[in-house]
Amino acid sequence: MALPKAKIDATEARLSGMQIPEGGAGWARAARNDALERLTGMGLPYRRDEYWRFTNPAEFLAPETPRAEIALDAPGFEDTQALRVVFTDGVFDEAASDDLSQEALEIERFADAVTKDIHWVKGLLGVLETAGQDRVDRPLATFNTAFAEDGLVLRATGKVARPVHVEYRRAGEQAEAVLRHMVRIEDGAELTLLESGVGAARLNTGMEVDIADNGAFHHVRMQGRDHERRAATHAFARLGQESTFKSFTLSLNGMMTRNEVVITLKGGDAVAHVAGAALGDGRDFHHDDTVFVTHDAVNCESRQVFKKVLRNGATGVFQGKILVQPDAQKTDGYQISQSLLLDEDANFLAKPELEIYADDVQCSHGSTSGAIDETALFYLKSRGIPEDKAQDLLVLAFVAEALAEIEDEGLAETLREQLAGWLERRR
Amino acid sequence: MLKISDLKVKLEEEDKQILKGVDLEVGAGQVHAIMGPNGSGKSTLSYVLSGRDGYEVTGGSASLEGVDLLDMEPEERAAAGLFLAFQYPVEIPGVGNMTFLRTSYNAQRKARGEDEVSAAEFLKLVREKAKDLKIDAEMLKRPVNVGFSGGEKKRNEILQMAVLEPKMCILDETDSGLDVDAMKLVSDGVNALRSEGRSFLVITHYQRLLDHIVPDVVHIMANGRIVKSGGPELALEVEKNGYADLMDEVQ
């Protein structure tokens, strides 16, 4: 199908002057060239695309990187024991990072991995991203495959005791970052990946996660408080038999965020949970969670739990889909997206979808939007709790269901504190 | 302690007058009971005193120890020493009972310029009071009133009162839904708090509660007014004859 002219023009404008990274092994060049070709074929998103109905992609497409004032430095997970890897404006920051070494884990820079003729990443780079284009185009992910120069490559061969923490820092007001992480969890291995910080005025991150049978991958992310940043992130995951994928994102402010998670349950009895809490204040705030879970094996469980707290004209978007393939009997799929609107200016747009081809499945989805419970608020105040504090308590209570999705109680507590601190500062 | 004069209240949203001139004075250390038919305005009075939205005061006044209550925010009234045990305690999913108690306690202390207490200190304080009311540790951990039985909710109200140690306690039908043993527990809890500096306004339908918590004065409220006041014997009379005779007498 021919692309609309506006789309072609916008794509050309964005890509003009951009080149896929130089060097690299033959397979990496091939994957990048293939991505660039696919990207030109599908074009970058534009307003009229069904998948971008609620979120204007223009922020991600302006040929010139937008300027974003560097606000608070919000590293996150400071007190968590982790192997820290820092990227400043998208560039690996060796001085600020720990040694890339950890038991039961192979860890190296993406920039290094792609120069090696023989590397396991060869069989994964762009593979899940390409498969994830089924039914809807995700050109910003393809963009990432084509242009990302650096990131982390992680291969867990056993239970990795210490989480890996990727910290994104900002230095330049107009910096742009495109980062790619590749993750492979071997049979029975386990890894926790933490992400925090702002990264760049405009950040595009991509991640491909391949989980072998009995493997477990935990992902906990804090998207920073920097008011003006724009971020488009994609995570693609493929799950083997009896494996686990759990991802949680806490987003506090940020101008424009689109987080896409695309999961395929390939082996039986696998479990995938994706959850998030986003709190936005102000007309500039726009946060979009777009999730696509494909059940392609028997007896798998998936959960999507998203909460948004919005005020002062902030906008929250949720697009979530559960696709159950014909062979995926005994699927247990759950999806809930809820928003708490603290005033009448805030907007919440939700599009929950089910597409089911198997007959013996249990799938439920729901989406609600509501105001603060006045009776509960009065009850709290009648005990002496001031209005703003009472409201914070109810906000924390509202997002509690999403936070409960985090398996590690210590990490959940860290996020809860971050959230409480943010609420307090925003009064 | 509490002085209410000619208090008139209508609903904010509707043209409906609910309190039509309530006069009531509760002295320090006293226990007053209010009885009265359903819909006579007892809960409305308790809500208006504690500052709930949705009501408009069209006349009269209410003060606590000489300080005008009606101008204050609900949390300020609480800090000033007013406490309402709700007829229908509110469930708050996601907020732990213990967090709720401690936040309330510290907020009131802060409002009065006192130091906040640590989590450990507070836990000790609550455990003791909870034990007296047979509220177990598990109930303290659960979200506020969520999944509590009717009686557990009422006991939880009294626990809050015992922890916050208010000066003026309003109990709105705290006895309804309680079994005989729980009634005894709650009454003991209330009686233990009785002191010279603390007053109670007990709203109830049943004279039985007043056997345990013996009031100084009993008021009958009907159609938005206190229509009769007397000693404990007035409650017995209501129990025996209902409100019909009383109403006739008033009219």
Ligand SMILES: Nc1ncnc2c1ncn2[C@@H]1O[C@H](COP(=O)(O)OP(=O)(O)OP(=O)(O)O)[C@@H](O)[C@H]1O
């Ligand atoms: N928010 C409201 N909206 C509509 N009507 C109300 C509202 N609040 C109170 N009322 C009405 O005001 C009257 C008094 O109600 P209130 O709850 O104070 O009675 P009560 O004496 O406590 O009754 P009960 O013994 O049944 O608890 C009732 O007719 C009630 O329906």
Ligand SMILES: [Mg+2]
């Ligand atoms: Mg009532």
